[in-house]
Amino acid sequence: MTTVPVGERNVGLSAEIDARLNTFFAERIAVSAQYGSDYERLWAQAAAASDGGKRIRPRFVLSAFEAFGGSDADAAAAVDVAVAFELLHTAFLLHDDVIDRDTVRRGRLNLSGSFASDAVAAGVSGDRARLWGEAAAILAGDLLIHSSQSFVARLDLAADVRGALLDVLDHSILVTAAGELADVSFSIGMTEARLPDILAMTERKTATYSFAGPLSAGAILAGADGDALAVLAEYGRLLGVAFQLGDDLLGVFGAEDVTGKSVVSDLREGKETSLIAYARATAWWPEIGALFGRRDLTDTEGRSLADALEVCGARSFVENLVDDYAGRAIALVETSGLPAALGDELARVARSCVGRIS
Amino acid sequence: MTTVPVGERNVGLSAEIDARLNTFFAERIAVSAQYGSDYERLWAQAAAASDGGKRIRPRFVLSAFEAFGGSDADAAAAVDVAVAFELLHTAFLLHDDVIDRDTVRRGRLNLSGSFASDAVAAGVSGDRARLWGEAAAILAGDLLIHSSQSFVARLDLAADVRGALLDVLDHSILVTAAGELADVSFSIGMTEARLPDILAMTERKTATYSFAGPLSAGAILAGADGDALAVLAEYGRLLGVAFQLGDDLLGVFGAEDVTGKSVVSDLREGKETSLIAYARATAWWPEIGALFGRRDLTDTEGRSLADALEVCGARSFVENLVDDYAGRAIALVETSGLPAALGDELARVARSCVGRIS
Structure with missing residues (x-):
């Protein structure tokens, strides 16, 4: 195996990930404005939900890509794959909050909390305001799940490499949903949560899409065996x-x-x-x-x-x-x-x- | 323009769409079983949610593909694109039902109704049972939104054709979410629903992904101008x-x-x-x-x-x-x-x- 040091290129690529996310959201906010101010706000709040994270998943993509000797020609693709995992993460957070009925994240109102709060301010009753918040968060998550895969689907790579990257994304989503379902099952008391079940749920809900997926994707793009x-x-x-x-x-x-x-x-x-x-x-x-x-x-x-x-x-x-x-x-x-x-x-x-x- | 009659090939391709959907779901149900019986049931119910529809969208894909002289070499791709629109439709139905708090569709319990009913039978209280149903339906919709695009992303076509098909899907989802948000806004009384707004909402929520999208996609695949x-x-x-x-x-x-x-x-x-x-x-x-x-x-x-x-x-x-x-x-x-x-x-x-x- 090659031993390419994690170099300065990654610093530049990290900045590119933020720039790419900013461009993506700015473009979507601009397009959505023609469908009304609520929809524009939905995209603006989706951008806010993606902002301020630790960018663990993109960093893993880049680290693996760099370490396995990814070429400069594929660096733009690595950035897109990194963006895909970050958008997927934001989508999961949005839907996780709906499922958990959470309206706060990182100490601030989350997307559904913010929409619900708008509705209350507009004189809408509590239950309907909550529905407005949940609907907005479900739709925002849907849009980001779709957008995530778009970044990989549009890569102009050899069909087998693109296919392998799509496989990683497929597997990540399939396994995460299984983990999320198990988590809900425990929390409502459908299933007794014994320790081995908790560990299996944790592996599915978090480890696959946050760690194994991004590392594998970066390595695949660099041609790792x-x-x-x-x-x-x-x-x-x-x-x-x-x-x-x-x-x-x-x-x-x-x-x-x-x-x-x-x-x-x-x-x-x-x-x-x-x-x-x-x-x-x-x-x-x-x-x-x-x-x-x-x-x-x-x-x-x-x-x-x-x-x-x-x-x-x-x-x-x-x-x-x-x-x-x-x-x-x-x-x-x-x-x-x-x-x-x-x-x-x-x-x-x-x-x-x-x-x-x- | 060519004037290829809608021929027998479409009858065969229609059957292939059902076969492809059946194969897709059967494979997912088999894989999901290793993550527990709840998850297997989630996929089985997602398959049931996709079954029994009128297949309007797939038919539009095939009609346009055929009419614009789509080649036999691209017929398998046309089937995949048709499947993508059908899965997208099922995903929207699933999330629409969550947003509308509906538990019945086509006279039967829908996915969330069915999961909630299981929970009640297992002794879970009403509110928690409803949460179980909603969580399952949100996750099932997420999986199908993702799977829908997978069918297009994996097509081995020239990058510009695949890109144009992905554009149609992008646009369909972007516009449908805008229409759905407007619909919710009307239903909770956030926005007064005047007739022009209702017509605009209808166009966005239904017309784009159900009619314009499938027709455009079939035509693009056949090389329409x-x-x-x-x-x-x-x-x-x-x-x-x-x-x-x-x-x-x-x-x-x-x-x-x-x-x-x-x-x-x-x-x-x-x-x-x-x-x-x-x-x-x-x-x-x-x-x-x-x-x-x-x-x-x-x-x-x-x-x-x-x-x-x-x-x-x-x-x-x-x-x-x-x-x-x-x-x-x-x-x-x-x-x-x-x-x-x-x-x-x-x-x-x-x-x-x-x-x-x-």
Whole structure:
């Protein structure tokens, strides 16, 4: 395998991803204006929903593309593939919020919250205003799911390369929807959420489209071989689970000024996480279960619930799980013969999953 | 222009569309089974949602493809494009039902109704069961929106032809979402629904993706020139509006055994149609408005409301509008130099929009 260092080109390509997203949204906002101000606002809010993210998925596309020696001729295609994964991510967030009935994200009203708030201001009643918000968010997500694939569909590449990239996108969407469905099933109590089910759901809902997909796509575009693609898919799986478990910990034990959301919200919503699945099997469950998922949970009760999740061993159990998954991801990339620069970056990313709270 | 008759090949291609849809869904159902029985059922229900339609959109793709002399070499691509429009239609129906909070379509539980019913049977409470149904329908629609474009993205055609087909799909989705948003805005009372707004909404929500899009796509694949494409787009616009206005009439004055839905349901839901927009500007409105949109509307009240819509002139006004739009569509295809066989079929379709109730 080649060992192309992650170089200055990626810095330029990263800027191009933002520019490409800005151009895409600006063009759509301009076109949508001819269909009325509501539709123009829908596109403007979709652009806002895509803004401010950490761009993890685009960066993985570029890192893999660079590390496997992607050519300058294909650099524009790499940017388009990176944009596709970012738009897919925004689409999933929009629909996830509709499904979870969330109206706030990153401390601000999200798209559906913002539309619902407009409707209330216009004198529309609560239930109808909520419907307006949900309809807008469903449509915005639809448009971005479609737009995401457009960026890949229009690439002027050899049919087999384009086909392989479309396969990655197909697989990402198929698996993510399966994970999302399982997540809803747990949250409404259709299915009992045992720990192995939570881990499988996490892998499907997060790891595939956020980690394995972008890495594989970047590598495919650079012509990586099947062995390397298999390593990246497995690394993505391990890292994605580590990352999501870290999010579960942050959701309950993180500092609010870092996470931008209340540490009570996961507990109040009754979000079925690895912490809860572990606690359910301990002697502490009667006490925890009595408060967990209560919509009227106070901050004080939330803190005592968090304490109970620590005392019952759930916190340290999940922290160890994060270490375990991240450790396996690091060991894999350090021993698999990946290009050195890529192996280094992937190991660094995996290490950053550990101890995110402290 | 060539004048290829609509021939036996189309009969064969129609059968291939059904076969292709069946194969697609069978393969997805098989793959989804590995992610659990809920997900397998989601795909099975998505297949059921696609089954039993009139296949109007695929037929338009094939008719245009045939009439403009599409080659045997491109016939498989025509089938894929036809499948893409059918899947897009199913996706829109799924999300439309979520937005309208409908749980029944064509006289049966729809996907969200079916999932909600499963949840109730499993002991889940009403609100959570509804959430389960909505989540499943949102995800199923997402999967089909994506799958729709996949069929076009994977075509091994010259980049400019594939690009033109992707443009048609892009435009269809962009415009349909604008129409859907306007429709919701009317139904919740955010925007007053005047007749020109209703007609513009109808054109956007229905005409573009159901008529103009499929015809344009079939013609592009057969190499039709820009003039012909412009005629098809305008015909699709006129016919789509005529067709939807006919649906508005059927919704209130049609026979239930033909439409498969209660003639009271549109009136009970407060669906803003051309009939209502007309009635609103008449002296009869106080009487009509007092009953319109009442959730507890009885069948008897519904019938008296339908009578009032007839007496106030709304019915004959809309019937004349249908005649007008269909007449302009017929005149256009009869004078525009389209291939004779296509002109004949399009005129026949337009004539079938007139007098659908009698």
